[in-house]
Amino acid sequence: MDTLPSEEIKSRLDIVDVISGYIKLQRAGGSFKTVCPFHNENSPSFFVSPDKQIFNCFGCGKGGDMFSFVMEMEGIEFVDALRILAKQAGVELKRVDPKIQTERTTLQEICVDAARYFFKNLYSDAGKNALKYLEKRGLTKETIEEFKIGYSFESWDGLYNFLTLKGYKPEMIEKAGLLVVSNKSGKKKYFDRFRDRIMFPISDANGYIVGFTGRYLTKKENEGKYVNSPQTPVFDKSKILYGLEKAKVNIKKEGYALLVEGQMDVISCWQDGIKNAVASSGTALTQSQTKLLKRYSSNLKIAFDMDDAGDMATKRGIDVASGEGLNVSIVRIPDGKDPADFVFSHKGELKEILEKSMPIMEYYFETALAKHDPKDLDGKKKISEELLLNIKKIQNKVEMYHWLDRLAQILNTDVKYLEEDMASMKSDAYAKYTQPNIQIQETKTLKSNDGVFTSLMAFLIKDSSKLAVLEDSDFMDFLEENKKVSYGLINENLLSLFDFLRKCAKIGQISEILKKADETQKSLLNPVILQSEMIDDSIDIDFQINFCCKKIKEDILRLKRKNLHFKIKEAEEKGDAEATDKYLKELKQI
Numbered sequence: 001m002d003t004l005p006s007e008e009i010k011s012r013l014d015i016v017d018v019i020s021g022y023i024k025l026q027r028a029g030g031s032f033k034t035v036c037p038f039h040n041e042n043s044p045s046f047f048v049s050p051d052k053q054i055f056n057c058f059g060c061g062k063g064g065d066m067f068s069f070v071m072e073m074e075g076i077e078f079v080d081a082l083r084i085l086a087k088q089a090g091v092e093l094k095r096v097d098p099k100i101q102t103e104r105t106t107l108q109e110i111c112v113d114a115a116r117y118f119f120k121n122l123y124s125d126a127g128k129n130a131l132k133y134l135e136k137r138g139l140t141k142e143t144i145e146e147f148k149i150g151y152s153f154e155s156w157d158g159l160y161n162f163l164t165l166k167g168y169k170p171e172m173i174e175k176a177g178l179l180v181v182s183n184k185s186g187k188k189k190y191f192d193r194f195r196d197r198i199m200f201p202i203s204d205a206n207g208y209i210v211g212f213t214g215r216y217l218t219k220k221e222n223e224g225k226y227v228n229s230p231q232t233p234v235f236d237k238s239k240i241l242y243g244l245e246k247a248k249v250n251i252k253k254e255g256y257a258l259l260v261e262g263q264m265d266v267i268s269c270w271q272d273g274i275k276n277a278v279a280s281s282g283t284a285l286t287q288s289q290t291k292l293l294k295r296y297s298s299n300l301k302i303a304f305d306m307d308d309a310g311d312m313a314t315k316r317g318i319d320v321a322s323g324e325g326l327n328v329s330i331v332r333i334p335d336g337k338d339p340a341d342f343v344f345s346h347k348g349e350l351k352e353i354l355e356k357s358m359p360i361m362e363y364y365f366e367t368a369l370a371k372h373d374p375k376d377l378d379g380k381k382k383i384s385e386e387l388l389l390n391i392k393k394i395q396n397k398v399e400m401y402h403w404l405d406r407l408a409q410i411l412n413t414d415v416k417y418l419e420e421d422m423a424s425m426k427s428d429a430y431a432k433y434t435q436p437n438i439q440i441q442e443t444k445t446l447k448s449n450d451g452v453f454t455s456l457m458a459f460l461i462k463d464s465s466k467l468a469v470l471e472d473s474d475f476m477d478f479l480e481e482n483k484k485v486s487y488g489l490i491n492e493n494l495l496s497l498f499d500f501l502r503k504c505a506k507i508g509q510i511s512e513i514l515k516k517a518d519e520t521q522k523s524l525l526n527p528v529i530l531q532s533e534m535i536d537d538s539i540d541i542d543f544q545i546n547f548c549c550k551k552i553k554e555d556i557l558r559l560k561r562k563n564l565h566f567k568i569k570e571a572e573e574k575g576d577a578e579a580t581d582k583y584l585k586e587l588k589q590i
C-alpha cells in the first residue's frame with residue numbers, strides 16, 4: 001500500500017519493453033544491446049539489463065532506470081516521465097505521496113528550527129562579533145530579523161545538541177544538510193557543518209526554509225568564505241534563487257527582476273527600498289532559475305561586480321537568460337562597487353541607477369572598448385572579433401545593422417567589411433574560443449570525456465587486474481604528461497578519483513574503495529560502481545578498456561592541436577615570428 005508510485009510503476013513494467021518502444025534491442029547473453037541513441041556510434045555499446053532493470057552506455061556513460069531513459073529520450077522532467085510511464089503501467093498517480101510528504105516536512109521543520117537557533121545565537125555573548133559585523137555593513141535590527149540572519153557557534157556539536165534534544169534523529173539532521181558524518185574506526189560521529197559563520201537561511205519560492213549559506217566571520221585555512229548547504233531532498237541550489245519568496249510580488253510590480261551576486265546584495269537592496277532583487281548564490285545562473293524568474297517577469301536586470309569574475313558571470317548570465325527568452329539589461333554600479341557597498345555609502349541612490357540600465361549590446365561595446373584600443377590595428381581587430389560574434393546572434397536585422405553601423409564608426413571602417421568578416425565567422429574555428437560559454441549544465445558541468453572516463457573506471461573496478469596492466473602501459477604516462485589538457489575534457493574530481501582508485505589498487509584494496517572514500521568521492525563513485533555492476537560476461541573488457549583509452553587519447557591530442565592552432569593564429573596576428581615557429585614545431589610533433 002505504501003509503495004512510491006515510481007516503485008509501483010517499476011514493478012509493473014519491464015525496462016526492456018519500455019526501451020523497445022523507442023529503439024530496437026538485440027539480445028546479448030543475459031542482457032540486450034544496441035547502438036546508443038544518445039551518442040554517435042557504429043558498434044553497439046548501449047546495454048540493457050533485465051535483471052537489474054537498468055540501462056547503460058559504455059560509450060557516453062549515460063545510464064539509469066526506465067525513468068531516466070524516458071527523461072533523456074523525450075527531453076522531459078522526472079514528473080512528466082512519471083506521468084507517461086504511469087499511464088503505460090496503469091498506475092493512478094495521487095497528488096502527493098504521503099511518505100515523501102512527511103520526510104520533506106520533517107526536513108523543512110529541521111531547517112526552520114535551525115534558523116531559529118542561529119538567530120538566537122546572534123544575540124548571545126558569543127554572537128557579539130557576528131552582530132557587530134552585520135551592523136558594520138549597515139544592516140538594521142529590523143532587516144536582520146526580516147531575513148532571519150543568524151550565527152553558528154564555533155562548536156562541533158552546538159546545533160547537533162540543540163536539534164537532537166528537540167527530538168530529531170541525527171540521520172535526518174544530516175539529510176537536511178546541517179551535519180557532517182565521519183566514520184572513523186567504524187563508529188558514526190556527527191559534527192555541525194557550519195561553525196563560526198554568519199548564517200543566511202535560504203527559502204524556496206514558497207517561503208519554506210530549505211538551506212543555508214554561511215559566511216565565515218574570521219578567515220580560516222582550507223575553508224571557503226562561503227559555505228552552502230549541500231544538495232538535499234528539499235534543497236537544490238540550481239533551482240533556488242535567494243530572496244525570491246520576498247521579491248516575487250515586487251518583481252511583478254516593478255516589471256523586472258534584479259539579479260545580484262550575493263545574499264548581502266539582496267538584503268542591502270531590500271533595506272534601501274529595492275525589493276525585487278534575487279541572487280543565484282554561489283552558482284552561475286541556471287536554466288531552472290531563469291524559468292523560475294520568468295514566471296514573474298520577462299525582464300531581467302543584472303548587477304554584478306565589475307571585476308573580471310563579475311564580467312564573466314554577467315556574460316554567462318546574459319547567455320542563459322537570453323537563451324530562455326528574457327529581456328536582459330545590465331546595471332553598471334558606479335566606482336566598480338557591488339550593490340551592497342554602494343547602497344551603504346549612497347543611500348537611496350541605487351534606484352535611479354537601475355533605471356539607467358543598458359542594453360546587452362551596449363555592455364558588450366563598453367567592455368570591449370575598455371579592454372582594447374580602437375585606434376591601433378591590433379585593438380581594432382580584437383574589438384571587431386569580440387563584438388561581431390555577439391552582433392551575429394541578433395535576430396532582428398534592423399537592430400543588427402544598427403550595431404554594425406555603430407561599430408563601423410568606432411573602428412573608422414565600412415559596414416560592408418564588417419559584414420564580410422561576420423559572415424566568415426561561421427566557418428572560423430577561432431570563433432569557438434572567444435565565444436562565451438553558452439550552454440551551462442543545470443546541476444553539474446559535464447565535460448565531453450566524463451562518460452568515457454567513467455566507463456574506463458567501471459571496467460577497472462570490475463576487473464582490477466587490468467589496472468596493473470594499464471599502469472605499465474604508455475596511457476598512464478600520456479595522461480600524466482597531458483594533465484593540464486585533460487582538465488579541459490574530464491572533470492577534475494573524476495581525475496582525482498582515478499588517482500585514488502590507483503592508490504587503493506597499489507595497496508591491494510580496490511574492493512575497499514567505497515569504505516575508504518570520502519563523501520565527495522562516494523558521490524562520484526556510486527555511478528561508477530553501478531556501471532561496473534552492469535558489466536556482464538558478454539562484454540569484452542580488454543577491448544572496451546582499449547577503446548576508452550584510445551578515445552581519451554585521441555580527444556586530448558585533438559584538443560592539443562586546437563590549442564596550438566589558436567596560439568599560432570594569435571602569434572601570427574601579433575607578428576611574432578619566433579613564437580609562430582615554436583608552436584608550428586610543437587604542432588608537427590603531435
Ligand SMILES: [Zn+2]
Nearest residue numbers: 036039057060
Ligand atoms: Zn551512448
